[in-house]
Amino acid sequence: MKASDFLFSPVTDFVKISDHTIKLLKKCCGGYRVIDLLLHFPSSIQNRTTDVDNFSDKDKLTLVVQVMEHVAPAGKSHPYKIIVAAGTLKLQIIYFNYNAYYLHKTFPIGETLCVSGNAQRTIGGLQIIHPDIVTQPSYAKYHVGVEAIYPLTAGLSNKTLSYAIATIFKNIPEIPEHIPPDLLNKYKLMKFHEAIWAIHHPKNIADIVTMTEARQRIAVDELLANQIRLRQIRETMNEHRSKIIRENGKITGRLKLPFKLTRDQIRCLNDIKKDLASPDPMNRLVQGDVGAGKTVVAFLSMLLVIENGFQAVLLAPTEILAMQHYSTLKNLSENLGINIDIMLGSNRRKRPLQIENLKNNSIQLLVGTHAILEDNIEFANLGLVVIDEQHRFGVLQRVKLIKKCQNSGQNSTPPTESSGVSNVLAMSATPIPRTLLLGCYGDLNVSTIKTKPAGRKPIETMVFNVSKIGELTARLRESDSQIYWVCPVIEESEALMDITTRCEYLNNIFSASEVRILHGKMKPQEKNSVINDFKNKKFKLLVSTTVIEVGVDIPSANVMVIEHAERFGLAQLHQLRGRVGRGSDAAYCILLYHHPVSKIGQRRLQLMRETNDGFLLSEEDLKLRGAGDILGKEQSGFNSLRFSEFTDNYSLLKMAEEIANALDLKSENTAVLCDMFNRIENDTSVFG
Numbered sequence: 159m160k161a162s163d164f165l166f167s168p169v170t171d172f173v174k175i176s177d178h179t180i181k182l183l184k185k186c187c188g189g190y191r192v193i194d195l196l197l198h199f200p201s202s203i204q205n206r207t208t209d210v211d212n213f214s215d216k217d218k219l220t221l222v223v224q225v226m227e228h229v230a231p232a233g234k235s236h237p238y239k240i241i242v243a244a245g246t247l248k249l250q251i252i253y254f255n256y257n258a259y260y261l262h263k264t265f266p267i268g269e270t271l272c273v274s275g276n277a278q279r280t281i282g283g284l285q286i287i288h289p290d291i292v293t294q295p296s297y298a299k300y301h302v303g304v305e306a307i308y309p310l311t312a313g314l315s316n317k318t319l320s321y322a323i324a325t326i327f328k329n330i331p332e333i334p335e336h337i338p339p340d341l342l343n344k345y346k347l348m349k350f351h352e353a354i355w356a357i358h359h360p361k362n363i364a365d366i367v368t369m370t371e372a373r374q375r376i377a378v379d380e381l382l383a384n385q386i387r388l389r390q391i392r393e394t395m396n397e398h399r400s401k402i403i404r405e406n407g408k409i410t411g412r413l414k415l416p417f418k419l420t421r422d423q424i425r426c427l428n429d430i431k432k433d434l435a436s437p438d439p440m441n442r443l444v445q446g447d448v449g450a451g452k453t454v455v456a457f458l459s460m461l462l463v464i465e466n467g468f469q470a471v472l473l474a475p476t477e478i479l480a481m482q483h484y485s486t487l488k489n490l491s492e493n494l495g496i497n498i499d500i501m502l503g504s505n506r507r508k509r510p511l512q513i514e515n516l517k518n519n520s521i522q523l524l525v526g527t528h529a530i531l532e533d534n535i536e537f538a539n540l541g542l543v544v545i546d547e548q549h550r551f552g553v554l555q556r557v558k559l560i561k562k563c564q565n566s567g568q569n570s571t572p573p574t575e576s577s578g579v580s581n582v583l584a585m586s587a588t589p590i591p592r593t594l595l596l597g598c599y600g601d602l603n604v605s606t607i608k609t610k611p612a613g614r615k616p617i618e619t620m621v622f623n624v625s626k627i628g629e630l631t632a633r634l635r636e637s638d639s640q641i642y643w644v645c646p647v648i649e650e651s652e653a654l655m656d657i658t659t660r661c662e663y664l665n666n667i668f669s670a671s672e673v674r675i676l677h678g679k680m681k682p683q684e685k686n687s688v689i690n691d692f693k694n695k696k697f698k699l700l701v702s703t704t705v706i707e708v709g710v711d712i713p714s715a716n717v718m719v720i721e722h723a724e725r726f727g728l729a730q731l732h733q734l735r736g737r738v739g740r741g742s743d744a745a746y747c748i749l750l751y752h753h754p755v756s757k758i759g760q761r762r763l764q765l766m767r768e769t770n771d772g773f774l775l776s777e778e779d780l781k782l783r784g785a786g787d788i789l790g791k792e793q794s795g796f797n798s799l800r801f802s803e804f805t806d807n808y809s810l811l812k813m814a815e816e817i818a819n820a821l822d823l824k825s826e827n828t829a830v831l832c833d834m835f836n837r838i839e840n841d842t843s844v845f846g
């Protein structure tokens with residue numbers, strides 16, 4: 159069997175699972191293909207032992223026992239006990255919340271069973287509390303030793319996920335190797351199949367938390383997949399010369415901006431003009447701290463392209479940001495007579511008309527989310543692609559966009575000469591180290607906006623224990639601030655307060671009309687109207703999830719409260735803080751933490767209080783993440799790379815580069831490799 163015949167099949171081809179479980183798997187593993195599960199790695203281990211004399215607190219005890227007696231307690235507040243015998247040893251199985259009928263059925267008197275669970279020694283003897291395994295005695299041998307514990311989603315148990323993964327391994331053939339044997343030897347790499355297998359069968363906790371040979375192999379593969387895609391981008395970009403685009407004033411000459419561009423903005427724009435006027439396709443990144451004013455630079459670049467008769471696209475990572483850009487650009491171009499439209503995944507009613515209008519060139523500027531990347535979206539003559547918050551997108555998405563540029567004009571009405579213009583302008587507030595840049599984006603030119611527009615007040619950052627919330631809200635109620643109140647998205651499985659509970663609390667303090675809620679599950683129109691009302695100062699306090707994290711620009715809002723600040727990475731905290739301090743009022747960022755806060759968490763909060771400098775924070779962030787903080791890594795925003803951290807792994811990147819040089823880029827094997835590391839990313843599920 160070829161790898162492509164089973165790696166990309168749905169797991170249901172190999173494991174019997176319900177539709178409901180499939181949904182959970184998709185949420186948990188980012189997809190429900192075989193490869194999605196195989197690349198969902200354990201984050202911890204559980205040891206099970208049969209040694210009743212020497213087990214540790216962390217271990218679970220697995221025993222074959224005979225049921226002797228049920229002891230129902232006098233009242234519901236006492237535990238239910240089942241007395242069992244393991245050879246000559248007597249012990250108790252304890253249940254707190256119990257259903258006596260169910261327990262009688264599960265533990266019939268006289269029956270021999272295998273049980274496994276947390277155990278403790280008490281004066282009354284050995285107890286197993288709420289065993290998580292109760293099964294036939296012949297299965298006992300499967301419940302001894304180290305088992306993998308996976309990151310889960312509410313509703314999905316480790317048992318279900320482990321079972322699915324084990325069944326996959328049982329039913330698939332060995333995954334064919336895509337790196338030739340001589341290179342495996344040269345770089346002393348484990349075979350791909352062996353590496354995947356080893357990761358799912360950890361022997362101890364070191365196998366999880368350290369860069370084992372197996373994990374290194376997968377990291378190399380991920381970097382390799384990226385390298386291959388980058389080469390493909392370069393190749394496709396070089397297939398075409400781009401048209402020369404020069405400012406001609408037809409549209410830009412009539413533009414009236416409400417402010418003067420800063421010197422850095424002008425410098426960036428000049429870099430872009432040079433790129434556009436050259437026959438080499440533009441591939442440029444504009445870097446600038448949050449609030450530096452990148453949007454207007456993108457807008458002016460798009461106008462240049464449009465006044466030369468081409469179309470432009472602005473791609474944003476969230477619907478909220480796309481809608482904001484749409485309305486900003488609409489306002490700025492009020493008297494310019496250009497046709498701007500917006501395309502979102504959730505709004506399909508307008509789609510057929512939009513598809514038509516893109517092909518006949520009547521939409522000149524399209525703003526949108528990932529929806530734009532869908533295969534049926536074609537352009538008449540796309541001349542520039544702007545990718546906002548670039549770090550939120552993977553290489554794959556860029557490839558898709560460049561292909562759209564190159565294919566544009568082929569099916570349009572009337573037919574246009576294929577433009578072959580693949581100019582890409584990426585924008586990012588997260589400064590990216592050079593090695594990472596090369597690894598992620600290939601040959602990319604960088605322009606930096608260092609200084610923010612004049613007149614901005616620095617944001618004062620304060621850190622409080624959440625117990626101070628009463629005093630805080632009293633102060634806020636008396637002030638005439640407009641406030642963002644951010645709660646992290648919390649899985650239902652965690653017994654923490656969620657956003658609606660917080661909203662109710664705040665409703666009791668502020669008047670109900672002053673508080674509104676915003677989260678990723680709302681419809682775009684609803685989100686839009688909440689954001690607009692907030693912008694128009696119709697209410698005071700916006701309780702939100704991190705859907706507002708990137709890009710949202712509401713200058714009148716001047717207070718940002720972040721709950722569970724200790725759970726966020728530095729980059730994310732800085733992005734969130736960047737939502738305020740955009741107007742002329744003094745701005746505040748209030749970080750609320752809940753105990754306990756890890757050492758690294760404390761350091762992050764301290765750094766946030768000490769500096770507003772995004773570049774400095776990002777350096778510190780990398781240092782902290784280098785210390786092995788997994789939370790920071792996940793939340794750093796580089797979510798297209800899951801297995802490889804560039805900063806620590808420059809040598810792996812070099813290795814990937816060399817292997818990529820030796821591989822046949824057009825072979826089936828490399829295509830499979832790239833596809834393995836492509837996860838379906840979509841707006842609301844990833845960023846909600």
Ligand code: ADP
Binds near residue numbers: 420451452
């Ligand atoms: P970011 O770089 O974070 O994307 P934005 O492009 O959203 O920042 O700009 C932040 C705010 O600064 C916006 O309200 C924008 O209108 C304003 N702005 C941009 N450039 C200037 C300028 N040269 N002078 C004054 N305000 C500006």
Ligand code: MG
Binds near residue numbers: 452453709
């Ligand atoms: Mg922006």
